[in-house]
Amino acid sequence: MFNFEPANYIENTPKDSEFFILFEQSILTFSNENFIRPISSDELTWSYIEEEERHFLGFLDKKPCFVILSKNSNCELENSMFVDFRSALGRMPDQLFDVIARSIQIINWSKDHKYCGSCGNKMDRHLLERAMECSICKGQLVYPRISPCVIALIYRESEFLLAHNKNFPPGFYSTLAGFIEPGESVENALKREVDEEVGIKIKNLEYFASQAWPFPSQLMIGFYAEYESGELKPDGVEIDDAQWFSAENMPTNVPPANISISGRLIENFLKK
Numbered sequence: 689m690f691n692f693e694p695a696n697y698i699e700n701t702p703k704d705s706e707f708f709i710l711f712e713q714s715i716l717t718f719s720n721e722n723f724i725r726p727i728s729s730d731e732l733t734w735s736y737i738e739e740e741e742r743h744f745l746g747f748l749d750k751k752p753c754f755v756i757l758s759k760n761s762n763c764e765l766e767n768s769m770f771v772d773f774r775s776a777l778g779r780m781p782d783q784l785f786d787v788i789a790r791s792i793q794i795i796n797w798s799k800d801h802k803y804c805g806s807c808g809n810k811m812d813r814h815l816l817e818r819a820m821e822c823s824i825c826k827g828q829l830v831y832p833r834i835s836p837c838v839i840a841l842i843y844r845e846s847e848f849l850l851a852h853n854k855n856f857p858p859g860f861y862s863t864l865a866g867f868i869e870p871g872e873s874v875e876n877a878l879k880r881e882v883d884e885e886v887g888i889k890i891k892n893l894e895y896f897a898s899q900a901w902p903f904p905s906q907l908m909i910g911f912y913a914e915y916e917s918g919e920l921k922p923d924g925v926e927i928d929d930a931q932w933f934s935a936e937n938m939p940t941n942v943p944p945a946n947i948s949i950s951g952r953l954i955e956n957f958l959k960k
C-alpha cells in the first residue's frame with residue numbers, strides 16, 4: 689500500500705529517495721515486473737540516465753520522491769524500457785496513479801513554461817514554491833496549470849447514457865465529458881456540454897468523485913445526473929453516436945474502472 693503526500697520543496701536529495709523517470713511521453717518500466725515503480729538512488733546511479741531536469745514531488749511512503757526527465761531513452765538497468773503513458777496505465781498500481789499523474793503534469797508544465805508569456809524572457813524555477821518566475825516581470829509567478837473538466841454518467845431509471853467519440857475505436861463507449869469554460873460553474877458546464885454534445889436536458893446533479901488525468905493537465909470532476917427531457921441527437925462533430933445502455937445491454941467496450949473515473953462511474957452505477 690502506498691501513501692503519497694505531495695510537497696514542493698526539499699533542500700537536497702537524500703539517499704533513500706526514489707525516482708520516476710520520464711522521457712518524452714513515456715515512463716521507465718521493467719519488462720520483467722508487472723507494475724510500474726520508482727527506482728532507488730542506487731538504481732539511478734547504475735542507470736546512467738542523462739538528466740535533463742529533476743523535480744521534487746513529495747513523500748512516497750515517507751521517502752522523498754522525485755521525477756527526472758531524461759535527455760534520451762538510454763537506460764543501463766537490466767530489463768528497463770520506456771513505455772508510453774497511456775499504454776502504461778494498466779500497469780500503474782491504483783495508489784501510484786496520483787504521484788505518476790503529478791510527475792507527468794509537472795514535467796509537461798515545466799517544458800511549456802521556459803519563457804515568460806508577458807515579456808519572452810527565460811523563466812527561472814522559484815526556489816521554494818512550485819512556480820516559474822520571470823526576473824524582468826517582478827513577481828510574475830506561473831504555477832502548474834490544471835484544466836478542470838466535468839464528466840458525468842447520465843441515467844434514466846435503470847438505463848444510462850454512453851457516447852462514442854469519433855476518435856474512439858469501434859464499439860467503445862464512454863461517459864460524456866467536457867472542459868469548463870472561464871467564468872462557468874461546474875454544474876452549468878455539465879448542463880451545457882450535455883446539451884451541446886447530445887441535445888438533452890439533465891437535472892439532479894450529484895457529485896461523485898474526482899481524478900487527475902495528466903493528458904496533459906485535466907482534473908476530471910465526476911457527477912451523476914438524471915435525464916430530464918429531449919431526444920438524443922449526437923452533435924456529429926465530437927460525438928458520432930450516443931445510446932441508452934443497461935446492465936443487460938452493454939456496449940462491447942467501456943473504460944476500465946481501475947484507472948478511469950469514467951469506468952468507476954459506470955461500475956458504481958451498475959452495483960446500485
Ligand SMILES: [Zn+2]
Pocket residue numbers: 804805806807808809822823824825828
Ligand atoms: Zn517576463
